Every structure is written in structure tokens, then in C-alpha cells.
Amino acid sequence: MASTSNMHFEISERKLLLRIVDVLTLLFGLYVVSNVFDFDYFRFTQERWSWSLVLIVYYVLFSTILELYDLQKSSRYDSTFQGIILSVSITVLCYLLTPFLTPELPENRLQILYFFLAISVSIFLWRCAYIFFISSPRFFKNILIIGNTEEIKIMSDAINRNTKYFKIVGYINSNPAQKSDISLDDLEEITNLDLGVVTQEKYVSEIIIASNPREELSKALFDSLIRLLETGLPIKEYIQVYEELTFRVPVQYIAKDFYKYFPFSRSNQNKLYLFFHRFFDIVSAILGLLVSLIFIPFILIGNLIGNRGPLLYTQERVGKNGVPFKIYKLRSMVVNAEKDGAVWATKNDARITKFGKFLRKSRLDEVPQFINVLKGEMSMIGPRPERPAFVKQLSKDLTFYEIRHVVKPGVTGWAQVKTDYGASVEDSLRKLQYDLYYIKHRGFFIDLNIIVKTLSTVLFYRGR
Numbered sequence: 087m088a089s090t091s092n093m094h095f096e097i098s099e100r101k102l103l104l105r106i107v108d109v110l111t112l113l114f115g116l117y118v119v120s121n122v123f124d125f126d127y128f129r130f131t132q133e134r135w136s137w138s139l140v141l142i143v144y145y146v147l148f149s150t151i152l153e154l155y156d157l158q159k160s161s162r163y164d165s166t167f168q169g170i171i172l173s174v175s176i177t178v179l180c181y182l183l184t185p186f187l188t189p190e191l192p193e194n195r196l197q198i199l200y201f202f203l204a205i206s207v208s209i210f211l212w213r214c215a216y217i218f219f220i221s222s223p224r225f226f227k228n229i230l231i232i233g234n235t236e237e238i239k240i241m242s243d244a245i246n247r248n249t250k251y252f253k254i255v256g257y258i259n260s261n262p263a264q265k266s267d268i269s270l271d272d273l274e275e276i277t278n279l280d281l282g283v284v285t286q287e288k289y290v291s292e293i294i295i296a297s298n299p300r301e302e303l304s305k306a307l308f309d310s311l312i313r314l315l316e317t318g319l320p321i322k323e324y325i326q327v328y329e330e331l332t333f334r335v336p337v338q339y340i341a342k343d344f345y346k347y348f349p350f351s352r353s354n355q356n357k358l359y360l361f362f363h364r365f366f367d368i369v370s371a372i373l374g375l376l377v378s379l380i381f382i383p384f385i386l387i388g389n390l391i392g393n394r395g396p397l398l399y400t401q402e403r404v405g406k407n408g409v410p411f412k413i414y415k416l417r418s419m420v421v422n423a424e425k426d427g428a429v430w431a432t433k434n435d436a437r438i439t440k441f442g443k444f445l446r447k448s449r450l451d452e453v454p455q456f457i458n459v460l461k462g463e464m465s466m467i468g469p470r471p472e473r474p475a476f477v478k479q480l481s482k483d484l485t486f487y488e489i490r491h492v493v494k495p496g497v498t499g500w501a502q503v504k505t506d507y508g509a510s511v512e513d514s515l516r517k518l519q520y521d522l523y524y525i526k527h528r529g530f531f532i533d534l535n536i537i538v539k540t541l542s543t544v545l546f547y548r549g550r
Contacts, residue, residue, distance in 0.1 A: 095225055097249065097330070101155050104216065108149065108209055109142050115208025119200055127189055127197040140187045144180050145205070149173040151542050161221040161250065166213045174206040223253070228289050230276070231257040232307065233296030233324065235266040240336070241296045241324045242273060248331040255288040260297050260307060281310040285319060296324035333504060334519035335526060337486050354493065354528060363533070367466050371456035378453045385416065385450065392441025395421040398454060403471035406494045410474060411463040414454035418442030449544050455497045467533050468496030469521040476514075483511050490521050493528070500524035500532065503539035 095103065119125050128137065149155065152173050159165040178201060181188050192198065219225075229245065229252050231238050238257050245252045256274040278284055281293070293314065297303060303311070315321055328336050389397045400412040419437040438446065445451040458464040464471065469490040472480070481487045501520035506513070524532060 095220065095251070096227075097157065097251065100157055100160075100220070100251070103220070104155050104160060105146060107212055107216075108154075109146065111208045111212040112141070112145060112205050113138060115204040116201075118208075119204035123200060125197055125200045125204075127192040127201055134189075137188055140184070141177070141181055144177045145173065148176045148180075150538050151545065152176075153542055157249075157251070160213070161217055163214070163217060166217065167210060170206055170210050170213065174202060174209070178202050178205070221251075226251050226253045227291040228253050228255045229292055229294060230255055230281075230284065230288065230290045231273075231294045231296050231324075232260055232303070232311075233257075233294075234261045234264060235259060235268045235270060237296035237324055238270060238273070239268050241294055241328065242270075244328050244331050255290060256284075258284075258307070260303050279304070279306045279310055281307075281314050285314065290319070292320040292322065294322055294324050294327050329523065332519075333500070333523055334516070335522040337484075337515075337519060337522060354525070359529065363465065363467075366533075367459050370466050371459040374453065374456045378450075378456075381450060385445075388441045388444065389417075392444075393417060393439050402474060403495065404474055404477045404491065405463055405471055406491060408477075408488065408491050411458070411471075413464075413471060414457050416445050416451040416454060418445045418451045449540075452497055459497065463494075465494040465496045467499060467536050468494050469499050469524065470502060470517075471495035480511065480514050480518075484515055484518055486522065487514075487518055489525065490518065493525055498536060498540045500536055503536055503543060 116128050120129055128141075149169070152169055153159055154166075154169040154173050159169065178198070182191060182198065185191065231241055231254060233241075238259075242254055242257075245254060254273055256276040257270065258276050258279070276284055276288075284290065285293075293311070295303075295311075311321060325336060328334070386397065389395075395417065397416055398414065399417045400414055402410050403413045405411045418439065419435070419442055420439060442451070455464060459466060477487070499521065500523060501517040504520050505516055524536075
């Protein structure tokens with residue numbers, strides 16, 4: 087018999103729900119205002135359907151860049167309100183400033199206020215309903231974990247750190263005879279191996295198998311899982327769930343079995359994808375260099391006052407297939423910052439000048455790397471290139487580190503938009519997990535995600 091699971095939404099379903107209902111609410115709010123008030127700037131007609139399409143594109147684009155679909159922020163009233171005001175303000179401004187795609191500016195400027203309020207108020211009311219109902223525990227996913235204590239601990243930590251929408255209702259130790267120092271006191275241990283009964287009592291929505299591949303489940307537990315599988319209850323392997331939650335590959339937990347879990351993305355050999363990827367690199371690099379010309383006078387003055395020394399510098403990095411190349415950057419540290427050898431850059435590094443902090447925060451220090459992109463040494467998107475000395479050290483300390491070099495290094499990348507600055511072997515391991523996730527899932531949508539998150543980083547001045 088299937089378990090009576092509570093209603094829940096997957097993480098991807100929540101993000102899709104937010105986007106769809108945002109758009110529907112936006113259009114509904116404008117429809118109500120146009121029929122109740124003296125508001126004729128935006129009217130729904132068959133001839134002008136393109137106006138609605140442009141408005142939707144603007145709103146979804148800016149809402150994504152401004153992190154209005156970040157589930158953690160979407161569950162709080164304060165961050166939701168701020169995000170809506172900012173997103174709607176920029177959307178309305180762009181909509182008003184593109185009259186060749188949208189209605190001409192109204193003669194009565196009060197109509198602009200109606201336009202702004204209709205969108206912002208309707209979306210805020212819907213988001214309040216989302217926080218009150220869908221973000222509540224009644225829509226959480228109840229998880230049962232089966233496995234050994236080490237993997238159960240890894241999985242429970244990943245769930246607790248990365249989502250508030252999963253609730254671990256208990257665990258079953260698949261190897262109770264094995265002694266372990268790992269404490270699972272915060273979780274309920276379940277000894278009943280009749281999973282049909284357990285899933286009914288605990289309203290289990292999904293089972294995660296967190297067992298080492300070399301271990302075998304007991305026959306009773308295995309048979310019980312097979313019966314549940316036939317009922318349609320989702321049963322997932324923990325590495326799959328770990329990737330879905332963290333967007334990282336847990337290489338430190340799968341050791342020499344790594345390639346079993348790491349089918350390289352087909353996009354790495356897809357000639358059409360690679361062609362458009364290179365085309366995007368060239369166009370973006372040329373546009374980036376042209377736009378950067380605007381900032382050159384300010385950068386020169388800032389360097390003269392706050393850096394006092396050469397502005398441009400080169401440094402050897404490791405590129406695709408392990409081939410070294412010279413990377414171009416704007417200097418953000420004091421002159422001769424590494425006269426005694428390569429040193430990890432750290433948060434609040436004393437070697438970084440005052441003007442250098444600005445360059446890093448704004449990401450302007452990376453602009454010269456557009457030259458590396460045009461030369462074909464780098465891509466706009468990919469793992470960040472590391473220095474030979476660090477690559478040599480990290481290749482010894484971290485299994486599979488050199489896999490990062492199967493693709494071109496990037497100006498920005500998945501690790502850069504998902505984690506902080508790497509200042510140790512432990513930080514590099516975390517970045518490696520993200521880099522391998524990108525290589526594994528590389529494609530148009532993850533590239534687009536990185537672009538949007540990078541724009542958000544620059545916009546919110548969160549560079550490092």
C-alpha cells in the first residue's frame with residue numbers, strides 16, 4: 087500500500103510556481119486597475135498583445151537578476167518587499183523608456199503611478215500568500231534516510247544547510263553492527279524494517295538511500311524497498327539528492343568510484359553548443375572591452391591615487407589541458423605582494439589596496455581577461471584558472487582536481503557565483519565540487535544561470 091504522504095513542492099517546482107503566478111498576478115493586477123480606474127496606458131487588446139510579452143520579459147529578467155526567486159529570500163516578508171519594489175521599479179522604468187516596443191508615454195503622469203502600484207501591490211499580496219501558506223511546514227517534504235551513520239550524517243547536514251523545505255522524520259541504520267563515533271542524536275532512529283508501515287505513520291514523501299556502494303542492505307530491508315518502489319514512492323540515491331540540494335559533486339565521499347557518478351556533459355563534445363559558446367565569448371569580450379573604455383579615465387585616476395604603481399599586470403595560470411598561459415588583470419594589491427612566493431589570497435587581505443578593494447568588489451579587475459577570451463585562452467564561463475604552484479599542491483591533496491582542466495577556464499563560473507573566495511585547501515575542495523558540477527551539467531541553462539548570478543553580483547557590489 088502506498089504511503090499517505092503530505093502535500094509538498096520540490097525546490098524546482100517552487101521556483102517555477104513563483105515565476106508563473108508572478109506573471110499571472112502581474113497581468114491580473116493591470117486588468118483590474120484598467121477596468122476600475124481611469125487607466126488606459128496599458129490595455130489588453132488583440133492588436134497590442136506584444137506589450138504584455140515585453141512587460142513579462144522585463145519583469146522576469148530583472149526579478150531573476152535581483153534574486154526575487156531565491157527561495158530563502160522568498161520566504162521572508164522584508165526581503166520579498168524590497169525585492170519587489172526594486173524589480174518593479176526597474177521594470178517600469180525600462181518599459182517606459184522603450185516606446186518603440188511599448189505604449190507611448192501617457193500625458194497624465196498619474197497613470198505611471200497606477201501602472202507601478204498595480205504591478206507591485208498585486209505581486210506583493212500573492213507573495214504574502216505564498217509565505218503564509220506554501221512556505222509553511224504543511225508543505226514540507228518528509229524524508230526518511232536509510233544507510234550507514236557516516237552517509238546519513240553527510241545527507242542530514244546537506245539538507246539542514248541548503249533547504250528549509252525538507253523535514254527528516256527519521257533514519258534506519260543499514261549496518262547497526264558497525265561501531266561509529268558519529269552522533270545522530272538530533273534524528274529519530276527507526277528500527278521497524280516494515281517500510282510500508284513506517285511511511286504510513288511518518289507520512290514519508292521520499293526515501294533517500296545513504297548507503298556506501300560496497301555495503302549491501304539486509305534482505306528484509308531490500309525486499310521492503312522493492313515493495314515501496316512498486317507503489318511509486320520516490321526512492322533516491324543520496325549522491326543524486328546531494329547534487330540537487332547543493333549544486334556540487336561530493337567527490338570527497340565517493341573516492342575511486344567517482345567516474346561511476348560522473349558522466350561528462352554531452353555539451354563538452356557538442357559542436358553546435360561549442361560554436362555558440364565561442365560566439366558568445368567573442369561578442370561578450372568585444373562588448374566588455376568597449377564598455378570598459380568609459381571607466382578607463384576613472385580607473386587611471388584611482389590607480390594613481392590609491393594604487394601608486396603599474397595598473398596592468400600578468401600572472402601565469404593553468405588553462406585547458408593543463409597548458410599554462412599569461413592572464414591579464416588590473417592590479418589590486420600592493421607592488422611585490424608576493425616577493426616571497428605564491429600566497430593564498432584571503433578575505434580582508436592586508437595586501438589589497440583601497441582602490442584594489444573597489445576593483446575587486448566591482449569586478450573591474452577582471453576586465454583585461456576579455457583579451458584572454460579573444461585569444462582563446464579563456465572562456466567567459468568556466469572554472470577559474472589557478473596558478474601552477476597551487477595546481478601542483480591541490481592536485482596532490484584533492485582527488486580529481488585536474489579534471490577542471492578538461493574545459494577552458496572562465497572569467498566567471500559556477501564556483502564563483504556559489505561560494506566565497508578560496509583561501510585554503512578546504513575552500514578549494516568546495517570550489518572543486520562546484521566546478522565539477524558545472525562540467526558534469528554544462529549546457530545553455532546553467533550558463534544562463536551563471537550570467538544572471540554574475541550580473542547580480544556586480545549589481546549588488548559583492549565581488550571578492
